[in-house]
Amino acid sequence: WKHGYKANLKAYEILYNNGIALDAVEFGINVTELDAEVRTVGYGGYTDDKGKVTLDACIMDHRGNAGSVVYLQDIKNPISVARKIMENSNHVMLAGAGAQRFALKNGFKKEDILYSKSKKDWEQWIQDKSKLKNLINEDNHDTITMLVLDNKGNLAGGSSTSGLRYKSHGRVGDSPIIGSGVFVDNAIGAAGATGQGEEIMKTVGSFLIIELLK
Numbered sequence: 047w048k049h050g051y052k053a054n055l056k057a058y059e060i061l062y063n064n065g066i067a068l069d070a071v072e073f074g075i076n077v078t079e080l081d082a083e084v085r086t087v088g089y090g091g092y093t094d095d096k097g098k099v100t101l102d103a104c105i106m107d108h109r110g111n112a113g114s115v116v117y118l119q120d121i122k123n124p125i126s127v128a129r130k131i132m133e134n135s136n137h138v139m140l141a142g143a144g145a146q147r148f149a150l151k152n153g154f155k156k157e158d159i160l161y162s163k164s165k166k167d168w169e170q171w172i173q174d175k176s177k178l179k180n181l182i183n184e185d186n187h188d189t190i191t192m193l194v195l196d197n198k199g200n201l202a203g204g205s206s207t208s209g210l211r212y213k214s215h216g217r218v219g220d221s222p223i224i225g226s227g228v229f230v231d232n233a234i235g236a237a238g239a240t241g242q243g244e245e246i247m248k249t250v251g252s253f254l255i256i257e258l259l260k
């Protein structure tokens with residue numbers, strides 16, 4: 047995907063300066079999350095069927111630590127919230143209002159993340175839903191997943207998405223699920239997924255890839 051290029055440039059800058067894989071993943075993905083023109087990740091993401099933007103993300107480091115956030119609203123950088131959950135809580139996954147509460151307590155700002163184009167697209171979609179089924183196709187899927195190997199030989203991975211365009215309110219896909227959207231085993235490798243989340247979840251796709259690689 048084109049947005050991956052800018053995210054990779056940021057990640058590369060971090061690695062070039064001897065930074066760690068985890069920072070490269072987080073700050074690389076942040077670039078895409080903040081780019082409103084990327085309509086499937088972070089700020090600017092498409093809405094669900096109720097016109098709400100709900101974000102999913104996860105991150106995993108070389109030690110097998112993991113953090114994940116699902117159904118996050120009104121916060122622009124879900125990958126950073128996922129990292130905070132990994133580093134500043136005893137949990138792996140936080141959802142919805144509780145995830146937002148955690149984010150606000152940890153210094154994130156509540157912002158309107160509904161981009162004008164996403165609002166307009168949703169308004170058009172509700173006029174004639176038959177024109178677009180909420181299934182993945184070439185134009186509407188674009189989750190960002192980053193896998194990074196740093197100079198110390200450590201791996202990290204992360205994923206961030208607004209999920210399926212016009213998904214059912216409350217739907218969560220593979221992207222924030224450790225083992226489905228991302229999996230890292232420092233001794234073996236790292237895998238990440240994009241595409242129809244329902245299919246990836248049923249195979250725990252990223253974990254399966256690493257197991258087979260093993």
Ligand code: ASP
Binds near residue numbers: 188189243
């Ligand atoms: N995997 C994402 C999801 O199902 C969608 C995507 O990759 O574009 O939410």
